[in-house]
Amino acid sequence: MGLRAARHAAPMGHEAPAFALLQSAEASADAVVRTLLAGSAGVGKPGHCRLGLAELPERIERLASGMVYGLACDQQAVRLPLIAHAILATVASGRRCALLAPSDPAVLLRKLRLAGFALQAPLKRGELEVFEVSRDAAKQLFRIGAESLLAELDKNIPAREVFLVLDQADALFQVADLSAGMEATQRFVHWAAERNHTLLAMFTPAPQAPRDYLNLRRMAETFGGFGVAAPANGGALLEIRHWFGPEGASARESFELRLHGSAHRARARAPLVEELPPNDSLICARGALGGASAAQGCENVTTFDEAVEAAHRSDNARLVLPYESAGDFGPLCRALSAVRALGRPAVRVIVRERARLRAGEGLALLRLGVSSIIPADLPDPAAKRVADALQGTRFARPYDSDVEQVLADTTGVLAERPQNARGFCEALERLLAAADGYDVPSTLARLEGVQIEPARMLARTRRSGREILGFSRERNVWLYLFGCPCETAPSVLQRLFSAPPADLCSRWEIQHEPEGILSALHQLRSR
CATH class of the missing domain: 3.40.50.2300 (Response regulator)
Structure with missing residues (x-):
């Protein structure tokens, strides 16, 4: 997909003189990436990639070269300042940056300026390039794979040691399809490692799409780091799930962030958390x-x-x-x-x-x-x-x-009675997404060739069990025991049906890890 330069015909306000428009020489529907904003060639030796947040310790704030990091945040007012802090801090350290976003770059820059972050200077100096992702990128990437996008990037950014930020990266990583998403993740990871680039992918999983979030969590196991950001107390809370940086590994922990302000803030030497009031x-x-x-x-x-x-x-x-x-x-x-x-x-x-x-x-x-x-x-x-x-x-x-919404995603789901495989799978996915990060045990039991009428088993489960979702097909029964550790699941089933599980069916198995449960649901859907 060759790219050629052309002048932007439409006025873009006072930013216009600094930018050039790169459009595909082919039909626009076949282009995965279109460069809308670019500066002149930059100079300077590569520096460190950073998140630019003074509230974070060095081991998290500094990113490793050749790694992919992911943050999930569906709130634009939190996500965009996180992006701006990272870009400005990395530019200040001397490393080139590139930003990919599906929104109009001119509008994006104005939003960031209103939030107190001015990216025009690094754009004019050639330290930052901004690309717009085409609206049909998800369909094209699913059809032809991530290689087309990576090939476009190879043509338009320096060959090595670039800090690349992907806003709303869900489509680029194809999180809606686990198999395609895992393959795309591997492509991005290998591409970044070979070129010593650092990628920061910002994901926006919708609350109405728990399966996408669960897919993202499985894909994130390959990332160098993953976290979840949400608005709170006039700023944001960043919860790190896992993080590997130049300073070492970091386990799960949370940080309060102040995202309002102006540009990149120098890292504070003293802790930024206010002292607690004296009387508790x-x-x-x-x-x-x-x-x-x-x-x-x-x-x-x-x-x-x-x-x-x-x-x-x-x-x-x-x-x-x-x-x-x-x-x-x-x-x-x-x-x-x-x-x-x-x-x-x-x-x-x-x-x-x-x-x-x-x-x-x-x-x-x-x-x-x-x-x-x-x-x-x-x-x-x-x-x-x-x-x-x-x-x-x-x-x-x-x-x-x-x-x-919280009650609908928790107690409301547990009160449902799924009537088909799709409803059963979607209910479990909503519960798994709601429980992510809270260490709530759960077990999925599959009983094949049951000797009792499946409808009677489900009726007894609803009458005698608590927080159990069930579904049957032919002589097979699936029971999801929410809040039940896998060690106690056999005894719970025995109490429910007055017989050990082995006496109830020809074969039975249990899954308790989210990955195993999701794999079982995938098999159920495909039948």
């Missing part, structure tokens, strides 16, 4: 800590609304809310969301079980931002020690603010 108060609703609620300095309230009001008056507090019955779950979720809406990381919310939360309910609370859940079998003095252990800490984990 303890607020208990409805005697959540039992006798320990009478401890000196503990403020006791009688309702969840009063607890939220007390948290509103405090900049630094531990709020303990009880779960005593199923009727408490909805008010708990709303109270938790109201506290998180205050935007105060120093306010931690603790849920004390008086009755057992179901696994789906616990997951919903975690997604809404609960700091800790104290199990029901812990006595009051021990529960008080758990609350005291959170003294002087901050809440720094991504959370969801939409209560209804």
